[in-house]
Amino acid sequence: MKNTTILILSILFLSAFSVSPGADEILKKVEENMSSENRVFESEMIIHGRRGSRTITSKTYSVGDKQSFTEYLSPPREAGTKMLKLESQLWIYSPSTDRTIQISGHLLRQSVMGSDLSYEDMMDDRKLTEIYSARLIGEEKVDERNTYALELTAKVEDVAYHRRKVWVDTERFVPLREELYAKSGQLLKRTTLSDVQKIDGRWFPTVVVFKDMLKQGDGTEFRMTSIQFDQEIPEYLFTKAALKQ
Amino acid sequence: MIRFLIKGIMRDKNRSLLPILVISIGVFLTVLGSCWFKGIFTDMIDVNANFSTGHVKVMTRAYAENVDQMPNDLALLGASEFVRELNTTYPNLEWVERIHFGGLLDVPDANGETRGQGMATGWGIDFFSPGSNEPERMNIPGSIVQGALPSQPGEALISDDFARRFGISPGSPVTLFGSTMYGGMAFANFTVAGTVRFGMRALDRGAIIIDITDAQAALDMADATGEILGFFRDGQYDGEKAAAIKEAFNARYEGDPDEFAPTMLRLNDQNGLEDYLALSESISGIMIFVFVLAMSIVLWNTGLLGGLRRYNEFGIRLAMGEEKGHIYRSLITESVLIGTIGSVAGTALGLAAAFYLQEYGLDFGDAVQGGGIMMPEVFRTRVGPEAFYIGFIPGLFSMVLGNALSGIGIYKRRTSVLIKELSV
Amino acid sequence: MLAFKLAFKNIFGAGFRTFLNIAVLSFAFVIIIWHNGVIDGWNQQARRDTIEWEIGQGQLWHPDFDPLDYLSYPDAHAPLSAPIKALVDEGQLAPILITQASAFPQGRMQGVILKGISPQQHILKIPSSKLETSGDEAPALIGTRMAKDIKMKEGDQLLLRWRDKNGTFDALEITIAGVFNCNVPTIDGGQIWLPLERLREMTGLPGEATILVAGDGYGGGGQPPWIFKNQDYLLADLDMIIQSKKGGGAIIYGLLLIIALLAIFDTQVLSIFRRQKEIGTYIALGMTRWQVVGIFTVEGSVYSILAILLGALYGGPLLWYSAKVGWAMPAASTDMGISIAERIYPVYGVGLILFTVLLVVLTATIVSFLPARKIARLNPTDALKGKVQ
Structure with a gap:
């Protein structure tokens, strides 16, 4: 009798995992897919303002999640501006003034280049699995693709968004949509990811649209024009001295 | 006859010097006083006009909507052409571009890295165009604590408190880090030319004033400006003229649905100055009336005294057979002469003083601070058109009236009584 | 004579x-x-x-508090010690918690200052009793200038977004429970008054305050870490x-x-x-x-x-x-x-x-x-x- 109970319980327990992959497992797969030892990419950021849109191109080198170095390529005014991120510190170098300015504290919450992203948004470098506990809430279609809908709730305190919803492609394990919520449940931001391409053997979304849901406007579009994984990046790039070069 | 009287006035110091002196002083005080009233009641208005509203102001509609947030992304494009056009269409106003912005002031160390930084409010104003009145308009020369006005592009004035907090002084570099008109990152290096005190805590904590061309370059606002301010060339705000200009201007864009179409506001429409303007006008009117009334009474009295003083003279003249009417007429003519001389002299002196105080003001600021401030601690007179004639009301009119009243005595008293007053 | x-x-x-x-x-x-x-x-x-309306018989400031520097607000708060709490209970001190937020009137984003005040306080004339919570609504008080600025009136709803002590975003629709008219612009323009406990909860700072306003009975003097600012200083x-x-x-x-x-x-x-x-x-x-x-x-x-x-x-x-x-x-x-x-x-x-x-x-x-x-x-x-x- 006792054994049968254990048997039934363990079957029930196991079946929860076997029907579809567990939420944590999905997240882990996404992370495996999206993150790499290092990467080098060129991107365009299209910012829609009240006066029209403008495009900023940049080249970014990043190692892991802690170090990144970005050089802006265009428009001419921004070209040569460099941004260095080490852990939670951020420096910006402008060639026209030959100055390195540290952005710290609450200034990190300002918007970057008039976009719907703050410096802080760009700097959040922790793995989702480290800070959220995930729950699978269903399967939905997003852009004609089957997705797992995950609900992520913060398990640590110092996060910008208490709850997220992520829609992950069931085949490619690429997120296609993400919604960020306030503690109160208010939808704050929506991110839409598309143009998923296979690069160096992994699926990667190359277009991301960020939209601040509380503000009027068309949001900010982020487009990867080239991306390479596991490149050799010289260590000196991630020093303040490199900013001036 | 008049020449004869003038001779008499000149030769008899008792008849001329004292009354003329009293009238001159009185008229001087009246003119100065009335300009002073006008000055202090319009003071708040002027500060607003000079600092933010102009006599009229042109912005895009979208900018006007959020003007408090310094939304330079909504600035007016094609500014120089626009200013040229405004100057042609409304030549009796001086049109100036201004950019009001916010940003971070960053103080570098020897390696060009951040040593300290603070939030700042900034203005781009016209420092360098020949004949620009902008620095004086914002009372910048008077509020400099250290250093001097910027003399070339790339120089800036910053608040004195900020400079002290970060241990920088004229000659030190600072970097402005802000956001361009298009949302991009704005970086610009400036050399501190001088430090200023505003007299408002929020501005004294962090503010930077640079040339408008520097601001345009730094904020990527080539030929764009946040605001175009119009000031009447005579410096006097005329609400009715401003309203007419505003209406004519805005009518041109009535059919234009563009949120970036220009719109004009006059001083009254901004910062809620309408009511304040009305109040200050009525108060200064009342005060000037009281002042003129008081002065009139005093000079009337002087006229009375002037007549009374001469009763024995009249007695002799009557005894010598002069007509009463003739004496009376000569008395009046004399008083007109004296009143005119006194009023002209007094008005001239009063205007001179008023113009001086309009220009330089009277500083009630704490002299120990080592520099004035931009907010009104300096009081100024304001010379309006009425300053040119207001002194004649007490100076001429009441003076003559006083003489005329006292002169009636000539008719009332009998010759014998007047002679008795001669009493040798 | x-x-x-x-x-x-x-x-x-x-x-x-x-x-x-x-x-x-x-x-x-x-x-x-x-x-x-x-x-x-x-x-x-x-x-x-x-x-x-604003300063009472002086104020106790958190040492990091700088009213003119809103970037100082997120760090300028501390829990109330037992003796201070006793003074608050006696009505000699009124704690106020101050934080920064964004408001979204008509889809525009506008920076605002949130101030939490106890609905029961009697030291300041702000009609805080209107903040007495009734049901689930989040009541807020604003001044007439602010009301004009954001084009809101009593009963209107306004979306706020702020960050709690950990930097986590939160957002909430508040209801304007009252518009007060007072002559002191420094407690009106750009400010929204909320019930103290609610703001403490919203920011995750239970029992904390940024400043304390002293009432008539308060003897004066600082209470470490709080620094006392007397009326002369505040009225300068x-x-x-x-x-x-x-x-x-x-x-x-x-x-x-x-x-x-x-x-x-x-x-x-x-x-x-x-x-x-x-x-x-x-x-x-x-x-x-x-x-x-x-x-x-x-x-x-x-x-x-x-x-x-x-x-x-x-x-x-x-x-x-x-x-x-x-x-x-x-x-x-x-x-x-x-x-x-x-x-x-x-x-x-x-x-x-x-x-x-x-x-x-x-x-x-x-x-x-x-x-x-x-x-x-x-x-x-x-x-x-x-x-x-």
């Missing part, structure tokens, strides 16, 4: 002219009192309003503005006073000229010349006394009326960042009136004395003959 009797006699003898002199001097007298009264009234009202800006207004006003009544004194001076010169025989007679009767100077000087001061009496006669009711109905200030004047009531009620202190009386009498005496000095140099026989040069 003789001098006074003579003086009154002579002055009344001059009739109409005397009245003119007195009238002008009384103008000056009344206007000096009125002007100073208005400024004092404004000063008192502004101080009183600022004390009642206001005092400076009012002082400068006084300076500008002093010129006005200075000029008016000079005009009045000019009249007295003029009258004195003439009366000395015309009354030489009288002067000679006094001296011949055995008065010293300085006694005669005294008579004429007193005559001059009597003008001032009469002027004060006349001033009191018409000025009294006028000033009283003005103090009663006040002086309407335009609503707009409050936009200039200083506390100005809609109506200023002049306040006439005893000190002000005494000072003005003294000022008028003293200056009138001096200007009467100046021409009278001439008498002292007079040769009595010449004077008797009426020859003065």
Whole structure:
């Protein structure tokens, strides 16, 4: 009798995992897919303002999640501006003034280049699995693709968004949509990811649209024009001295 | 006859010097006083006009909507052409571009890295165009604590408190880090030319004033400006003229649905100055009336005294057979002469003083601070058109009236009584 | 006494002219009192309003709190210690928690300051009792300026987004439970008042505060880590503005006073000229010349006394009326960042009136004395003959 109970319980327990992959497992797969030892990419950021849109191109080198170095390529005014991120510190170098300015504290919450992203948004470098506990809430279609809908709730305190919803492609394990919520449940931001391409053997979304849901406007579009994984990046790039070069 | 009287006035110091002196002083005080009233009641208005509203102001509609947030992304494009056009269409106003912005002031160390930084409010104003009145308009020369006005592009004035907090002084570099008109990152290096005190805590904590061309370059606002301010060339705000200009201007864009179409506001429409303007006008009117009334009474009295003083003279003249009417007429003519001389002299002196105080003001600021401030601690007179004639009301009119009243005595008293007053 | 009797006699003898002199001097007298009264009234009202609405009997600030630097707010808060809590419970201190947020009126983003205040507090006049929670709604109070700025009225809803102590975003629709009208712009513009406990909960800072406002019973002094800022410190800006207004006003009544004194001076010169025989007679009767100077000087001061009496006669009711109905200030004047009531009620202190009386009498005496000095140099026989040069 006792054994049968254990048997039934363990079957029930196991079946929860076997029907579809567990939420944590999905997240882990996404992370495996999206993150790499290092990467080098060129991107365009299209910012829609009240006066029209403008495009900023940049080249970014990043190692892991802690170090990144970005050089802006265009428009001419921004070209040569460099941004260095080490852990939670951020420096910006402008060639026209030959100055390195540290952005710290609450200034990190300002918007970057008039976009719907703050410096802080760009700097959040922790793995989702480290800070959220995930729950699978269903399967939905997003852009004609089957997705797992995950609900992520913060398990640590110092996060910008208490709850997220992520829609992950069931085949490619690429997120296609993400919604960020306030503690109160208010939808704050929506991110839409598309143009998923296979690069160096992994699926990667190359277009991301960020939209601040509380503000009027068309949001900010982020487009990867080239991306390479596991490149050799010289260590000196991630020093303040490199900013001036 | 008049020449004869003038001779008499000149030769008899008792008849001329004292009354003329009293009238001159009185008229001087009246003119100065009335300009002073006008000055202090319009003071708040002027500060607003000079600092933010102009006599009229042109912005895009979208900018006007959020003007408090310094939304330079909504600035007016094609500014120089626009200013040229405004100057042609409304030549009796001086049109100036201004950019009001916010940003971070960053103080570098020897390696060009951040040593300290603070939030700042900034203005781009016209420092360098020949004949620009902008620095004086914002009372910048008077509020400099250290250093001097910027003399070339790339120089800036910053608040004195900020400079002290970060241990920088004229000659030190600072970097402005802000956001361009298009949302991009704005970086610009400036050399501190001088430090200023505003007299408002929020501005004294962090503010930077640079040339408008520097601001345009730094904020990527080539030929764009946040605001175009119009000031009447005579410096006097005329609400009715401003309203007419505003209406004519805005009518041109009535059919234009563009949120970036220009719109004009006059001083009254901004910062809620309408009511304040009305109040200050009525108060200064009342005060000037009281002042003129008081002065009139005093000079009337002087006229009375002037007549009374001469009763024995009249007695002799009557005894010598002069007509009463003739004496009376000569008395009046004399008083007109004296009143005119006194009023002209007094008005001239009063205007001179008023113009001086309009220009330089009277500083009630704490002299120990080592520099004035931009907010009104300096009081100024304001010379309006009425300053040119207001002194004649007490100076001429009441003076003559006083003489005329006292002169009636000539008719009332009998010759014998007047002679008795001669009493040798 | 003789001098006074003579003086009154002579002055009344001059009739109409005397009245003119007195009238002008009384103008000056009344206007000096009125002007100073208005400024004092404004000063008192502004101080009183600022004390009642904003600063209480002083404030305890968290050491990191800098009201002008909103970037300091996220770090400027601390829990209340037991002794402070006791003072709060006794009603001697009112804790206020201050944080920054974004408001989204009509889809625009606008930076605002959130202030949490206890609905039960009685130290400040802010109608915080309206924040008493009723159900799930998040009630908020705003001032009239803020209401105009964000185009909101009572009952409207406003979306707020803020970050809690960990930087986690949160957002909430609040309901405007009331719009208060007060003359202190520093608690109105760009600010939203919420129930203290609610804001503590929203920011994850239970039991904490940024500043504490002291009430009547508070003894003063800091309570580590809190730094006590007394009223003088908190009112310094206001005092400076009012002082400068006084300076500008002093010129006005200075000029008016000079005009009045000019009249007295003029009258004195003439009366000395015309009354030489009288002067000679006094001296011949055995008065010293300085006694005669005294008579004429007193005559001059009597003008001032009469002027004060006349001033009191018409000025009294006028000033009283003005103090009663006040002086309407335009609503707009409050936009200039200083506390100005809609109506200023002049306040006439005893000190002000005494000072003005003294000022008028003293200056009138001096200007009467100046021409009278001439008498002292007079040769009595010449004077008797009426020859003065």
